[in-house]
Amino acid sequence: MEQAFLLMMYSFAAFWIWTMISVGFLLATPKAFLEKYFCPPYFRSAEVIIFSAFPSNLIRNVMFIRLIASPSSGKVRGLSEAYRDVPSWLIAYAKFLYISLILVLIWMFGMLAFWGCYIAYDHWLA
Amino acid sequence: MSVAQQPIQYLEYRVKPGDTLSFILSQFYDVNFGSSEYKRRVTGIMELNPHISNPDRITAGDLLVLEASAGPQMCLAPQENQPKLFKAPAPQILSSVPRDSDSDFYALSWLASNANYLTLPGSVALGGQGNLLSGGNLGLIDKVSELYADYKSGKLTKNQYDYQRKLTLDQFRKNIGPFEKLLYGEKTPHEVVRIARGGGVPATANITANTQQLKKLAAMAKHGGIVLTGVGVAASCVQIADADSSKKKNEIFIETLASTTIGAAGSYAVGLFLISNPVGWGTAIVLAAGTVAAGYLAGKGARAAYDLTGAKVDFVSGTGVGSICRR
Numbered sequence: 332m333e334q335a336f337l338l339m340m341y342s343f344a345a346f347w348i349w350t351m352i353s354v355g356f357l358l359a360t361p362k363a364f365l366e367k368y369f370c371p372p373y374f375r376s377a378e379v380i381i382f383s384a385f386p387s388n389l390i391r392n393v394m395f396i397r398l399i400a401s402p403s404s405g406k407v408r409g410l411s412e413a414y415r416d417v418p419s420w421l422i423a424y425a426k427f428l429y430i431s432l433i434l435v436l437i438w439m440f441g442m443l444a445f446w447g448c449y450i451a452y453d454h455w456l457a
Numbered sequence: 458m459s460v461a462q463q464p465i466q467y468l469e470y471r472v473k474p475g476d477t478l479s480f481i482l483s484q485f486y487d488v489n490f491g492s493s494e495y496k497r498r499v500t501g502i503m504e505l506n507p508h509i510s511n512p513d514r515i516t517a518g519d520l521l522v523l524e525a526s527a528g529p530q531m532c533l534a535p536q537e538n539q540p541k542l543f544k545a546p547a548p549q550i551l552s553s554v555p556r557d558s559d560s561d562f563y564a565l566s567w568l569a570s571n572a573n574y575l576t577l578p579g580s581v582a583l584g585g586q587g588n589l590l591s592g593g594n595l596g597l598i599d600k601v602s603e604l605y606a607d608y609k610s611g612k613l614t615k616n617q618y619d620y621q622r623k624l625t626l627d628q629f630r631k632n633i634g635p636f637e638k639l640l641y642g643e644k645t646p647h648e649v650v651r652i653a654r655g656g657g658v659p660a661t662a663n664i665t666a667n668t669q670q671l672k673k674l675a676a677m678a679k680h681g682g683i684v685l686t687g688v689g690v691a692a693s694c695v696q697i698a699d700a701d702s703s704k705k706k707n708e709i710f711i712e713t714l715a716s717t718t719i720g721a722a723g724s725y726a727v728g729l730f731l732i733s734n735p736v737g738w739g740t741a742i743v744l745a746a747g748t749v750a751a752g753y754l755a756g757k758g759a760r761a762a763y764d765l766t767g768a769k770v771d772f773v774s775g776t777g778v779g780s781i782c783r784r
Binding site for chain 1: 683715725729737758761762766
């Protein structure tokens, strides 16, 4: 069980390492790109307001990572062609971040689900 | 002086709502339910507190007399002139808290020990508020002044002025969403941002005053996210420094790390969802509350998981947190 616990702690560490790497994307996103797309009608005024300052701008960063890595995700907002306005290296960077985030989240929430089940079993069934 | 000769010290503890004897014993003596030490402590408490007839039925408000514990150090015979090894457990302070201040005391204690849970939602709320009152939004209020000037100079008719003022303030109201109550109380922006009809002051005095007030609030709130994040980290650090055993330090560290990580990870998951599914204020608040709740539960769960593994790994020392968060 100690290994399982360490595995969960490693997933937390992986998450924060991912966050640090994603800050590079936040800084690299062209300002002109944000000014063009992070505004009405693509985003509601309230969303623009909320996701502009720290720490919620990190959530906006995740939104744009997915948008650039997976352009079809922006279909509802009319942003499926937005990826054309960023350099190709940024698209590759976004794809790397998007896939690694999905893997880290699956790993982390998987470990949490395991421990949730184990704690419930230990408390009520054992 | 031998151990047997040391006077036994006692303390009083007032039972608070939700307390159980096993919880109190784990807090004061760090003993687990069902262990032989647990049974010995229960017997001791029953002897010291004859008014307790059933250890499974203690009620909030009961005053318990407890034997003060010095932990493992009590086994050592102290030398003359050495300070007492006994360290009073933190809850001893309760005996000096007036009964009618109990609820305030517990509320503040909860806030102090759970400050880390407030960091993430608080940061988002304050950061959001700072931006709600950004130049763009405050510009909408200033626009009312400009519309009034246009009306007075004859560029707009009374109806045009009323209509455009309404449109402008409707947009402002839409932008600030649920923050309206926080900023204006029971009034609406339409009632507050209006032309001064009294004599002796400029017609736009109310608008100017309102804009200035909101600008000050925005300046304070905009940095709130960073400040609150710092407060949350510092609060956890103080808790780790104050904890009297390595096990407790690690429990606090793991609970804080897990709740913050899951809160942040939940927010990222929401971000992934939001890009393809735009939502309104109501859904956004539900998602934010759900993320905070998940973070809180994950913190408690991770702490329980750490205890279940036997609490063998010392993360606080291993990560260097112990050397930063110390007295």
